[in-house]
Structure formats: C-alpha cells, structure tokens
Amino acid sequence: MHHSLEPTLAEAEVRREQQHLDRLYEVLETQRDKTVKMLAGAVQGSGGSAQARVERELEVRRLLQRVAKYDAAETGLCFGRVDLEDGYGYYIGRIGLREEDLDASPLLIDWRAAAARTFYTATAAAPQGVRLRRHLHTRGRRVLRVDDELLGNAVPAPEGDARLTGEAALLATLRADRTGRMQDAIATLQVEQDQIIRSPHTGVLVVQGGPGTGKTVVALHRAAYLLYTHPRLERRGVLVVAPNPVFLSYISQVLPSLGETNVLLATVDQLFPGVATVRTEPDDGADVKGRLVMADVVAAAVRAHQAALDRPVRTVIGGELIELETDFLARTVASARETRLPHNLARPVFCEAVIDDIARQLSYTITDIEAVFDEQLAEHVDHSQLDREVADDIARVFGEDTPMIDLEEQKRRDIAGSKEHWLAALPGDPDVQRLLDRLWPALTPQRLLDRLYGDPSFLAEVAPSLTDGERRSLHRAPDDGWTPADVPLLDEAAELLGHDDQLQKVQAERRRARAIEYAQGVLDIARGSRAGEDDDPAEAERLAATDLVDAEYLAEPHEPTEPHTVAERAALDRTWSFGHVIVDEAQELSPMAWRLLVRRCPTRSFTVIGDVAQTSSVAGTFTWRQKLEPVFGTRWRLEQLTINYRTPAEVMAAADRVLTAIGAGLEPARAIRDGGHAPSLIRVPPGELPDRLREATVHEMEAVGGGRVAVIVPTEELAPLAKAVGSAIPDLSWGPDADLEQKTVVLTATQAKGLEFDSVLVANPDSIVTASSHGLNDLYVALTRSSRRLTIVHTGPVPPFFAHLTT
Numbered sequence: 001m002h003h004s005l006e007p008t009l010a011e012a013e014v015r016r017e018q019q020h021l022d023r024l025y026e027v028l029e030t031q032r033d034k035t036v037k038m039l040a041g042a043v044q045g046s047g048g049s050a051q052a053r054v055e056r057e058l059e060v061r062r063l064l065q066r067v068a069k070y071d072a073a074e075t076g077l078c079f080g081r082v083d084l085e086d087g088y089g090y091y092i093g094r095i096g097l098r099e100e101d102l103d104a105s106p107l108l109i110d111w112r113a114a115a116a117r118t119f120y121t122a123t124a125a126a127p128q129g130v131r132l133r134r135h136l137h138t139r140g141r142r143v144l145r146v147d148d149e150l151l152g153n154a155v156p157a158p159e160g161d162a163r164l165t166g167e168a169a170l171l172a173t174l175r176a177d178r179t180g181r182m183q184d185a186i187a188t189l190q191v192e193q194d195q196i197i198r199s200p201h202t203g204v205l206v207v208q209g210g211p212g213t214g215k216t217v218v219a220l221h222r223a224a225y226l227l228y229t230h231p232r233l234e235r236r237g238v239l240v241v242a243p244n245p246v247f248l249s250y251i252s253q254v255l256p257s258l259g260e261t262n263v264l265l266a267t268v269d270q271l272f273p274g275v276a277t278v279r280t281e282p283d284d285g286a287d288v289k290g291r292l293v294m295a296d297v298v299a300a301a302v303r304a305h306q307a308a309l310d311r312p313v314r315t316v317i318g319g320e321l322i323e324l325e326t327d328f329l330a331r332t333v334a335s336a337r338e339t340r341l342p343h344n345l346a347r348p349v350f351c352e353a354v355i356d357d358i359a360r361q362l363s364y365t366i367t368d369i370e371a372v373f374d375e376q377l378a379e380h381v382d383h384s385q386l387d388r389e390v391a392d393d394i395a396r397v398f399g400e401d402t403p404m405i406d407l408e409e410q411k412r413r414d415i416a417g418s419k420e421h422w423l424a425a426l427p428g429d430p431d432v433q434r435l436l437d438r439l440w441p442a443l444t445p446q447r448l449l450d451r452l453y454g455d456p457s458f459l460a461e462v463a464p465s466l467t468d469g470e471r472r473s474l475h476r477a478p479d480d481g482w483t484p485a486d487v488p489l490l491d492e493a494a495e496l497l498g499h500d501d502q503l504q505k506v507q508a509e510r511r512r513a514r515a516i517e518y519a520q521g522v523l524d525i526a527r528g529s530r531a532g533e534d535d536d537p538a539e540a541e542r543l544a545a546t547d548l549v550d551a552e553y554l555a556e557p558h559e560p561t562e563p564h565t566v567a568e569r570a571a572l573d574r575t576w577s578f579g580h581v582i583v584d585e586a587q588e589l590s591p592m593a594w595r596l597l598v599r600r601c602p603t604r605s606f607t608v609i610g611d612v613a614q615t616s617s618v619a620g621t622f623t624w625r626q627k628l629e630p631v632f633g634t635r636w637r638l639e640q641l642t643i644n645y646r647t648p649a650e651v652m653a654a655a656d657r658v659l660t661a662i663g664a665g666l667e668p669a670r671a672i673r674d675g676g677h678a679p680s681l682i683r684v685p686p687g688e689l690p691d692r693l694r695e696a697t698v699h700e701m702e703a704v705g706g707g708r709v710a711v712i713v714p715t716e717e718l719a720p721l722a723k724a725v726g727s728a729i730p731d732l733s734w735g736p737d738a739d740l741e742q743k744t745v746v747l748t749a750t751q752a753k754g755l756e757f758d759s760v761l762v763a764n765p766d767s768i769v770t771a772s773s774h775g776l777n778d779l780y781v782a783l784t785r786s787s788r789r790l791t792i793v794h795t796g797p798v799p800p801f802f803a804h805l806t807t
C-alpha cells in the first residue's frame with residue numbers, strides 16, 4: 001500500500017508558483033485576444049480620407065507589433081521573483097502585465113523597468129532590501145523547479161562566488177548544450193552587465209571585455225533596454241552592427257525573443273542600400289581602404305571632376321569658337337564650391353555660370369558679325385540718299401520731337417536680346433551638354449570609385465601620399481564587384497557627391513520609356529491578333545500603354561513597397577539617422593567604417609563593445625584611445641567586463657598565455673566555469689593531419705553528444721581540411737556561409753569570432769600564428785570559442801603556449 005508523501009517544501013513552492021504562472025498566461029491570452037480583435041477591426045475598416053487611411057495603416061502596424069510582443073513573451077514569460085524585507089514582493093518577466101483593474105498591483109514587471117533592477121543587483125553584501133531572490137525554471141507553461149537565494153542581514157551570506165548573482169540559475173544556464181543560436185540572458189544578467197545595460201550615459205560608452213564576458217549579451221540587451229526606457233527612440237530605431245553574416249544569424253533570435261522590432265541588425269557592408277558586396281579581398285587592400293587618408297583621396301577624386309584645368313577650354317558652340325579662360329573657370333569653380341553643396345547639387349550653379357559666359361560670348365560675336373555685315377552692306381548703297389530718306393520718314397512720324405538715335409544703346413539692346421536668346425537655347429544644345437559633362441560631370445559613388453580603382457594615373461594624381469604598392473593593392477577591373485571595405489568609401493563619396501536627383505530622374509525616365517515601349521509592343525501584338533474582330537476605339541483607349549505601364553511600373557519588384565517597421569525603412573535609406581548605434585566586435589572597424597557609422601547617428605549616441613586582444617586588424621593590437629580618438633575625440637567613457645562565462649578555467653589557462661604574448665596589457669577575465677577537462681594535445685606527422693583531424697573531430701562529436709563542435713583551421717588550409725573532415729561527417733558545414741545549425745562546422749579564426757561551441761579543435765596553431773600580423777590574436781580567438789572542451793592537433797613541436805599541458 002502506498003502512502004502519499006507530504007509534498008516537500010520545494011514541491012509546495014513549485015505548485016504555488018505554477019498557480020501564479022497560470023494566472024499570468026491567462027492575462028497574457030486575454031490581452032492578446034483583445035489586441036487581435038482591435039487588429040481585425042482596423043484591417044476591415046475602409047474608405048475615408050487619405051489621412052484616415054494613413055492613420056488606419058499606422059494603427060494596424062502598431063497593433064501588429066503589439067501582437068508580436070505578446071507572442072514573443074510566450075516562452076519564458078516569467079522567470080524570477082523578489083521578496084523584500086518589508087513583506088512586498090514582485091515577479092519579473094519578459095513584459096509587464098497587470099489585471100484589468102488598473103489600480104491592482106502589477107502581476108508581472110518588465111525586466112527593463114526600474115522596479116526590476118534589484119532582481120539583478122541585490123547581493124548578499126548589498127541586499128538593497130531584498131530578502132529572497134527566486135529563479136523560476138520553466139518549460140512551456142510549466143514550472144519545473146525554483147532556485148532560491150536568501151539575501152539580507154538576517155541570514156548568513158550564501159556560499160559560492162560572491163561576484164555572481166543567482167549563481168545556481170546562472171550555472172545551470174551555462175551548462176546547457178550550445179544550440180547554434182544565442183539565447184537571451186534576461187533571467188541571469190550579472191551586476192557588471194546590468195550596470196552597462198542600464199547605463200544612463202548618452203554619449204559614447206565603450207565596453208572592453210575579454211572573451212566570453214557577455215559583451216554580445218550586453219549589446220543586445222542594451223538595445224532592448226534603451227527602446228523600452230526611451231520610447232522616442234522607437235521612431236528612429238536602434239542600429240546594432242555586427243562583424244559578419246554568420247555572427248548575425250547567430251544573434252538573430254535574441255531581440256525578437258525580447259519582443260523588439262525597431263532594431264536593425266546589420267554588418268557595415270549592408271549599410272549602403274543598393275550595393276551588395278560580392279567578394280572579399282586580400283588584407284593589404286582592405287587595410288589601405290580602411291585608412292583615414294582615404295577620406296582625403298575620395299575628396300580629391302571628387303574635386304578632380306570639378307573643372308580642374310590649368311589651361312583655357314576652347315570649343316565650338318553654335319558654330320562659333322568659344323573660349324573659357326582659366327581665370328573665369330577658377331572663379332566659377334570657387335563660387336560653386338562656396339555654396340558648400342555636394343558636387344551634384346553644386347553642378348547647376350557651375351553650369352549656369354558657364355552657360356551665361358558662353359551666351360555672352362556668342363551674343364557679342366554674333367552682334368559684332370551683324371555689325372560687320374551692316375557695314376559691308378553700307379558700302380554698296382548711297383549713304384546720303386539713304387540717310388535723307390530715313391530722316392524724312394522719322395520726321396513724318398514724330399514731327400518736331402524727332403529722337404536722337406543712340407547707336408551704343410542700340411548695340412547694347414541687340415546684345416542683350418541676343419544673349420537672352422542664347423540663354424534659352426544653350427542648355428538644350430548637345431555640344432553644351434557634352435562640354436558641361438566634361439567640366440563638371442554628374443557622378444555616382446560607384447562611377448567615382450570605378451575610376452579611382454581602374455585608372456592608375458588618376459589614382460596617382462589624387463592619392464599622392466600612398467606608396468606605389470598601396471595604390472596597386474587598390475587596383476581592380478570594373479566588373480570585379482564590391483568588397484566590404486569599399487562600402488565606407490562609397491558612403492564617403494555619396495556624402496560628397498550628394499543625391500544625384502537629376503541622374504536618378506533621367507534613369508527612372510529611361511526605365512519608364514523602355515517599359516512603355518515594351519508594353520506598347522505587347523499591346524500591338526495583342527491588337528494585331530484581334531485585328532478586325534473588335535475595333536472598339538474606347539477599348540483601345542483603355543489599353544493605352546502609358547496607363548498600363550503606370551500600374552505595372554509601380555508594381556515593379558525593384559520599387560520597394562512601403563516598408564513596415566522602422567528597421568525596414570532605415571535599411572533602405574542611406575540618410576536615415578538612428579537614435580542609437582550599438583557596435584559589437586568594435587575592434588574590427590576601420591577608421592573609414594567609423595566615419596560611416598557616425599553619419600548614421602549624428603548625435604553620436606553609441607555603445608561600442610569589443611576586445612582589443614581579439615582584433616584582426618592588419619596593424620595588430622591597439623588601444624581604444626588610438627582607435628576612437630580620431631572619431632570621437634576624448635568624449636567617451638570606458639567600462640570593463642571582467643568575468644568569463646563561457647570558457648572553462650582549464651582552457652583559459654592556455655589562452656591567457658597567448659594573451660600575455662599579445663601584450664596589450666589587459667587583465668585576463670576570471671573564468672567562472674571549470675569544464676573538468678584539461679585541453680588535449682595531439683601531435684601528428686604532417687602528412688596525416690587531415691585524417692587525424694577527422695578522427696579527432698568524430699571523437700569530439702561523440703564526447704559532446706548532441707552538442708556543437710567547431711574545427712578551427714589556418715585560413716589557407718580551410719578547403720582541404722574541411723573536405724577531409726567532411727568525408728566522415730555528411731552534414732558538416734564550413735566557410736563564410738557556414739550553417740551554425742549544423743552540429744559540426746569548420747571555420748577560420750576570423751569566421752569563428754563571437755561564436756561558441758561545446759568542443760573546439762584547433763588545427764596547426766603555429767600556422768595560424770604565423771599566417772598574418774594578427775596571428776596571435778586569431779589563435780586567442782580560436783582557443784576561447786570553447787564552452788567545454790579543447791583539442792589541439794599540431795604537426796610541429798609543442799607550441800610554447802601549450803607546454804604546460806605536457807607535464
């Protein structure tokens with residue numbers, strides 16, 4: 001016979017929490033239902049003024065976003081609770097919820113609300129009035145268990161690491177297998193992270209942190225926090241910049257899970273709408289393109305297209321020889337530049353002055369020719385006779401008041417009349433257009449860079465401070481396609497050139513003309529086939545090609561349909577200015593990329609997050625001051641993250657030796673995990689590396705069960721080693737587009753930046769170190785990707801960083 005046991009205290013607590021959670025989900029559902037009903041109403045509404053339609057559209061979007069927020073809150077709705085010494089207490093969750101009755105105390109407090117803060121910051125040493133902090137572990141809508149921490153003076157300080165809050169819950173989260181996608185960390189944010197996430201600093205906040213210290217966690221949660229606390233930011237949106245597409249997909253789920261839609265996640269090269277980068281380039285070219293001097297080069301290249309001549313221009317217009325003098329050109333260029341308008345917008349100012357000068361020259365020349373012609377005519381007539389006749393005529397008309405004929409005045413009038421005629425005629429003259437296009441051409445950023453990269457003598461002229469080798473590294477054929485390092489230069493050029501409205505209008509008109517022509521052809525065929533059957537003129541009129549094209553033209557796929565969220569609108573608009581920009585892996589950005597980002601946020605509200613020791617810059621390790629002073633001057637503040645949540649202490653012991661060799665003077669972060677596994681060293685004969693690496697990888701896949709494995713290899717050995725390893729692992733994914741959902745990937749160190757795996761194998765660390773000026777940094781990145789196990793497979797002698805493992 002079974003005795004039902006008294007439920008333990010913990011079980012009773014779980015049951016109590018379950019009741020509260022049930023109530024929360026009920027309220028969530030009710031509120032979601034209500035919103036869906038309102039949405040249905042708004043969608044069905046029709047008619048009304050244009051204004052009313054726009055408002056309805058906005059309302060629909062607002063409600064859609066709200067539904068998305070409720071849906072995102074479904075998983076992990078409530079994860080914590082705080083009981084205060086004074087008897088009050090509250091629950092912390094993904095969003096705030098309250099009963100219909102507005103006076104009732106809230107059922108759930110949004111993690112970003114000020115009231116939620118003590119949940120993250122109360123410690124045994126500084127309990128801030130908190131008696132108990134409880135973490136709720138849930139699956140779906142079920143409470144699985146609770147973790148309690150008693151704080152406050154009444155109780156002895158809990159055991160464990162004094163620097164951690166909610167230690168049991170944190171360690172439980174960290175122990176879980178990696179999934180290939182980053183998860184949000186709102187349930188277990190730590191004090192030093194919380195301080196940065198909620199920092200009230202509105203200028204430039206720089207966060208330096210070693211590997212695994214939660215820099216990315218902080219970046220994403222700060223975006224969500226700022227949008228919550230500053231509702232005005234919603235209209236401008238927040239930009240989060242990440243280093244590469246693989247990393248973007250790794251972090252892509254975090255903000256949606258926090259219910260945020262007004263954040264644009266992008267790599268720098270995605271920030272120039274209309275240009276897709278199609279290739280990467282060798283480090284040296286990318287490095288030159290990233291230097292600040294390129295801003296001067298681009299500016300000089302633009303100026304070189306502004307009638308930069310040291311001799312007069314002679315050309316024939318209207319059949320006459322016209323000369324534009326150097327002085328005149330210099331004056332005209334100067335006054336066009338004085339407008340401070342960008343190149344394409346200053347162009348009309350320049351063109352007008354040139355046309356004016358040509359008209360002046362023509363009117364003089366032509367009036368002079370007429371005068372000469374008159375003189376020649378006069379030689380053949382009897383003057384005295386003619387003069388007398390004219391005088392008689394005038395006297396008959398005017399009587400006594402015969403006016404004096406002022407020949408000078410007459411000539412001035414002739415000239416003025418003639419000039420007016422030319423001023424009207426010249427702008428449409430193809431010769432004039434050709435001349436103006438030569439002197440001050442309308443330019444696109446693409447055309448400018450094409451010339452810069454494709455015309456060595458032009459490059460030498462505008463980039464005198466680069467060496468021959470540096471200039472050669474910029475050379476490319478016109479159809480080679482753009483690289484990520486080109487994007488900041490295109491942006492720089494776009495800024496100096498200005499929006500070429502004219503050019504775009506012409507292009508749009510041409511597209512439209514082509515479309516009309518095509519449609520006309522289609523209609524003609526259609527009519528031809530029906531010839532004689534139905535000659536209704538009204539029908540023909542209805543099918544006029546222009547009408548048809550109007551409708552179709554607007555629906556063309558390249559014409560963006562009205563985008564929905566702020567993030568979508570911002571993504572299509574180069575001149576969008578964001579309310580705040582968060583840069584992750586900021587150590588990777590070139591000075592030119594920084595200039596682009598500052599243009600995206602003229603108020604300079606930035607959170608800049610990175611680790612100088614993990615740089616891939618050709619120049620090697622640097623300080624934040626060297627990096628940021630050219631962009632922000634001295635107006636930025638530095639914060640640090642000091643605890644490593646990812647990499648076990650045993651692995652960090654090796655990685656920290658590499659950090660010392662890097663010599664950036666950085667304190668290693670404290671690893672709070674111990675994996676229980678010393679890293680393995682496998683030495684293999686050179687010819688056997690591919691096979692032995694494959695064996696070791698298969699072994700690691702078994703060791704981590706369902707976890708994730710990464711093999712990090714020297715860049716030049718990526719393809720052969722990936723193929724060798726892949727021969728035993730059919731789902732293996734590798735390279736720049738590696739699919740992180742796969743259990744096993746092969747990557748270079750650069751590609752692995754920011755990612756993490758249960759087990760990491762590093763092949764030939766010596767080759768990684770010697771491959772480039774940032775080899776040590778690459779090795780440091782590779783070693784610190786592991787959250788549990790590390791294996792080094794090497795062909796030479798034991799690298800010094802791992803010597804301690806052999807004893």
Ligand SMILES: Nc1ncnc2c1ncn2[C@@H]1O[C@H](COP(=O)(O)OP(=O)(O)OP(=O)(O)O)[C@@H](O)[C@H]1O
Binds near residue numbers: 174182183209215218
């Ligand atoms: N407060 C936290 N609660 C739970 N997990 C956390 C917390 N902080 C960090 N982590 C986890 O630790 C790991 C490292 O975090 P993250 O990737 O943000 O570090 P990082 O500083 O960006 O690292 P790196 O510089 O190596 O790319 C991630 O798995 C992250 O989810």
